[in-house]
Amino acid sequence: VRFLVVILTKTAPVSPVRSELFHRMASKELIAALELCTTALRVAIALELPTSSLEQQLFKSAGLLARLFVCSSILKPKVASLMDALLTASLRHSANPPSLLGHMGAEVAKNFLTTLTQVEHPLDDPSRDVAIWRLITTVVGSRQQWFALYLLTGREPRENRANSKAEKKACAGQPVFKHALNRLLNLENASQDQYLVIIAMLKFVSFSYNHWPWAVNALRENPSFITSMANYFAQLRREGKSVYCIALEGAIAKEIAEILTMHLHTSRQLGDISAALSLVTKLGYVKNYAFKPPEYRSSLHQLLKRNVADVYHGLKLSDFHHTLVFPVEYGDNFCYDVPLACRLFETVRYQRNKKFNNNIMMEFRTANLDLASVETQMQLHNKCKLLAIELAQAMPKDKENKLFDPLMDFLRDCIRDISSELLPQRIKAQVQESFVDLSLTLYQKILPIRDEGKMEELRGLFPQVLDMISTLVPDFETLYTTDQAPLNRKLVRLVFLSLHPLTAASQSSSNQKPKTLKISSDISQITNNIIIKGFKSLATLLHESADSVSPNDFALITAILQTILKIQHIDLLYPSLVLQLSNSEVARYASSLFSWSDKLLLDNNDPIYGEHAILFLLELSSLPANAS
Numbered sequence: 198v199r200f201l202v203v204i205l206t207k208t209a210p211v212s213p214v215r216s217e218l219f220h221r222m223a224s225k226e227l228i229a230a231l232e233l234c235t236t237a238l239r240v241a242i243a244l245e246l247p248t249s250s251l252e253q254q255l256f257k258s259a260g261l262l263a264r265l266f267v268c269s270s271i272l273k274p275k276v277a278s279l280m281d282a283l284l285t286a287s288l289r290h291s292a293n294p295p296s297l298l299g300h301m302g303a304e305v306a307k308n309f310l311t312t313l314t315q316v317e318h319p320l321d322d323p324s325r326d327v328a329i330w331r332l333i334t335t336v337v338g339s340r341q342q343w344f345a346l347y348l349l350t351g352r353e354p355r356e357n358r359a360n361s362k363a364e365k366k367a368c369a370g371q372p373v374f375k376h377a378l379n380r381l382l383n384l385e386n387a388s389q390d391q392y393l394v395i396i397a398m399l400k401f402v403s404f405s406y407n408h409w410p411w412a413v414n415a416l417r418e419n420p421s422f423i424t425s426m427a428n429y430f431a432q433l434r435r436e437g438k439s440v441y442c443i444a445l446e447g448a449i450a451k452e453i454a455e456i457l458t459m460h461l462h463t464s465r466q467l468g469d470i471s472a473a474l475s476l477v478t479k480l481g482y483v484k485n486y487a488f489k490p491p492e493y494r495s496s497l498h499q500l501l502k503r504n505v506a507d508v509y510h511g512l513k514l515s516d517f518h519h520t521l522v523f524p525v526e527y528g529d530n531f532c533y534d535v536p537l538a539c540r541l542f543e544t545v546r547y548q549r550n551k552k553f554n555n556n557i558m559m560e561f562r563t564a565n566l567d568l569a570s571v572e573t574q575m576q577l578h579n580k581c582k583l584l585a586i587e588l589a590q591a592m593p594k595d596k597e598n599k600l601f602d603p604l605m606d607f608l609r610d611c612i613r614d615i616s617s618e619l620l621p622q623r624i625k626a627q628v629q630e631s632f633v634d635l636s637l638t639l640y641q642k643i644l645p646i647r648d649e650g651k652m653e654e655l656r657g658l659f660p661q662v663l664d665m666i667s668t669l670v671p672d673f674e675t676l677y678t679t680d681q682a683p684l685n686r687k688l689v690r691l692v693f694l695s696l697h698p699l700t701a702a703s704q705s706s707s708n709q710k711p712k713t714l715k716i717s718s719d720i721s722q723i724t725n726n727i728i729i730k731g732f733k734s735l736a737t738l739l740h741e742s743a744d745s746v747s748p749n750d751f752a753l754i755t756a757i758l759q760t761i762l763k764i765q766h767i768d769l770l771y772p773s774l775v776l777q778l779s780n781s782e783v784a785r786y787a788s789s790l791f792s793w794s795d796k797l798l799l800d801n802n803d804p805i806y807g808e809h810a811i812l813f814l815l816e817l818s819s820l821p822a823n824a825s
Contacts, residue, residue, distance in 0.1 A: 227265075231275040238282035239522045241289075248290055255283050259300035263309035274328035281332045284339040297336075298344050310347055314373050323393050327526075330397035333373055334404050348373045349411055374412060377402055378422045384429045384449070392445040393526055399452035406459050413463055423460055423472070426453045431479035435486060440566045444527045447573035450482055454580040461587045473591040473600065480603050487581035488610035488635075490628050491574040494567050495619045501560045508542065508557075517561070529562035531569040571624065578628075582635050589642035601643065601651050608639045612661050616668050626684075629669065633687045640694040655698035662695040663719050673726040677734050677750065686750065689727055693757050696723075700763040717770050720761060724774060728758050729781040732813065736786045739797060739806065751809035758816045775822040787813045 237251055255262070266276040280297065287294035298306045313329070337345045347353055351372035377398050387395055405412040416422065430453050435443050457476065464472040502514045517533040519525050529535065538561050542554050585607050592600055611632040620628065646652065666688050670676065676685050699716070731754050739746045761767065761774075778784070787810045790797075794807025 228272070228275060231265075231272065231279050235275075235279045235282045236522070238279070238286045242282070242286050243520070243522045245289060248286075252283065252286055255279070256287075256295045256297070256300045259297050260302050260305040263301050263305050267308055267312045270325075274325045277325075277328040277332040281328070281335045284332075284335050284341065288339055292340075294340055296343070297341055310344075314348065314351065314376075323390065326394040327397045330394065330401055331524075334397070334401040337401065337405050338408050345409065346411075349405060349409060349415075351375075374402070374405055374415060378416070378419055382422065382425045384425070385432065389442055389445065392449060396445070396448050396452060399449065399456065403452055403455045403459065406456065413459075416460065417463070423457070426456060427476055427479045429453065430457070430483075431481055433482040440570050441528060444566070444569040444573045447486075447570070447577045448527055450487075451573065451577040451580040454483070454487075454577070454584045458580070458584045458587050461584070461591070465587070465591055470591040470594045473588050474595065476588070477599050477603055483581045483584065484603065484606050484610070486574075487577055488607055488632070489574075489614050490616075490620060491571040491624065493571050493620050493624070495621075497560070497567060498564055501557070501564050504557050504560065527569040527573060529565045531565040531572070533561050533565055535561050535565065575624070575627070578631060582631060585635060586638050589639055592642045593645070598646065598648055598651060601646065601648075604639055604643060605651075605654060608636055608643070608658065609661070611636045611639075612658065612665050615665055630684055630687075633684060633691060636691055637687060637694065640691065644694065644697055652698050652701050659695045659699060659716065660719060662691055663722060666692065667722075670726075673730045674734065676727075676731050677738055677745065682745075686753075689731065689753055689757070692723060692727060693753060693760065696757065696760045696764070700760060700765070714769060717773070720764070720767075720770055721773060721777065723757065723761065724777050725781075728754055728761075729777065729783045732783055733781070733786050736790050739790070740793070743797060748805050748809060751806065751813065755809065755813045755816055758813070762816065762819055771820060771822065775820050778817060778820070784814065784817055787817070 234251065234255060237249075238255075240246075241249060241252075262276050262280060265272050266280075284294070284297060298310075301309060313333070333348055336348060343353060349372060381395070381398060381402070384395065402412075402416075406416060430450060433446055433450055435446070438446070461473050461476075464470070498514075505512055505514050505517075514533070517538055519532060519534055525531055535558065539558060542557060585604065588600055589604055592604070595601075615629055615632045643651075643655065646655075669688060670681075670685060676682070676689075679685075732751070735746055735750050735754070791807045791810035791814075794804040794810065797806050798804055
């Protein structure tokens with residue numbers, strides 16, 4: 198530790214003359230020391246190691262790091278990355294981490310802040326700018342109150358309380374938050390080379406909004422920023438663009454979605470839904486892309502996996518994964534470590550031709566771009582999911598039902614595109630669960646609507662819901678016994694919600710009978726697969742593994758049967774329903790459940806399963822032929 202600090206001290210520029218000399222010499226020794234310190238801190242963060250003497254010494258050397266940052270443009274990204282890692286590491290074990298500015302000293306801290314807040318330079322050095330904006334973002338969320346307030350307001354807290362306006366004017370700096378808002382107003386004019394910096398700036402804005410009430414008020418006082426974000430969001434499209442560009446724009450879009458979501462939430466808390474209504478015509482990007490499964494090129498990854506195994510037997514493609522220690526950017530080095538692969542495969546160049554080596558490197562880069570696209574699509578979906586939920590929260594106050602159409606589009610997309618055979622199982626499971634969760638939330642918010650035309654659209658979703666469930670559940674006999682049981686329970690809830698529009702009385706009751714007959718096969722499918730097989734499976738499982746069953750499972754099946762019996766003109770289907778229920782002997786299972794209920798008690802000795810058995814038998818008896 199002392200050796201590293203000695204290196205930093207020995208080579209640190211302390212004057213403009215020495216700074217120029219330092220620029221010319223470009224000391225590799227100092228750069229290596231900064232990188233080594235950063236790596237050590239990131240390893241400690243990843244492994245959750247206890248606070249080390251290195252961290253303590255670096256805090257004590259904060260003034261030295263600040264001088265390095267101020268005096269050398271070459272070292273700015275290196276020092277910024279080190280400070281970023283140091284602040285992140287300080288949060289591991291302490292609720293009150295040391296103050297970085299406090300360790301610098303008053304004069305050094307003031308010069309450092311002045312330099313750090315001079316962010317109006319052109320976005321011409323992405324590595325430098327991304328490192329600086331990441332540091333600024335970390336400061337906002339790392340309990341460095343004075344540091345954060347200066348970045349947000351351009352003043353120290355005591356300067357804000359000072360009475361002397363002249364003193365305020367002399368000490369005031371550039372508010373980084375305000376600068377970020379102004380810089381992001383014209384995103385449509387940004388080039389692809391600036392996208393990584395724009396993503397970092399958007400992260401800073403959303404992080405500030407999430408952590409500091411001052412930023413919430415500042416953003417509400419700057420409506421042009423929200424309007425600009427919404428307009429950019431509306432005009433984004435993917436047609437004719439490269440995979441890399443799509444991934445970066447997806448990352449930008451998900452940051453904008455998060456900012457818009459927080460803004461809508463704040464507005465709704467204040468009783469204002471105008472912000473939500475203003476987005477109705479600006480959700481084209483969300484409708485077109487946010488609720489689609491990621492496009493994963495399975496054949497590409499399988500080919501790369503085989504080629505790696507052919508070169509070095511026993512070597513796995515997963516061995517090239519980046520660790521969580523070092524941050525990675527979206528691009529052709531996103532998931533697999535391409536420099537490492539280049540060094541490794543260089544040794545086989547003479548055993549195979551040069552063309553093979555180039556081809557496999559191209560496969561690595563293409564696979565990285567594909568995985569970057571998958572990752573940004575998943576993140577975009579998660580952020581737009583929250584945006585959709587926030588829009589749905591405004592439905593009760595939307596008297597003109599302007600939000601209904603976009604929310605219905607989202608709901609249709611989730612139901613229609615929930616299955617993708619090309620995705621790896623882990624990603625597929627995440628996509629399916631997320632789509633089902635959003636579908637449940639949107640259904641619950643949309644169902645109270647009383648407009649007949651809108652209700653008819655909801656009725657049209659019922660067959661699509663059943664098709665989706667038939668795709669996701671291959672065997673209803675094991676509905677509650679497989680690893681997919683938590684997802685299956687959500688699907689059963691979705692069936693319950695999708696039945697409700699069918700119970701609403703239609704104004705054209707003369708057309709209701711044909712509609713009821715049209716869905717007779719769907720009703721029969723639900724009765725057999727969910728009510729009969731589901732109840733019997735739960736009753737059996739309750740005896741084998743009581744912890745795997747909840748009273749809510751029985752209550753939901755009873756509620757589905759009850760809802761089916763409320764459908765308009767369901768009496769037309771009574772004969773087939775009675776035949777199904779009688780042949781299945783589900784009533785015998787319910788009776789057996791009631792007789793065993795005194796042995797199947799919950800922790801509070803409550804024989805609740807007997808009550809659910811009675812309620813289920815009561816619903817069965819509402820069918821005249823079953824009552825006897």
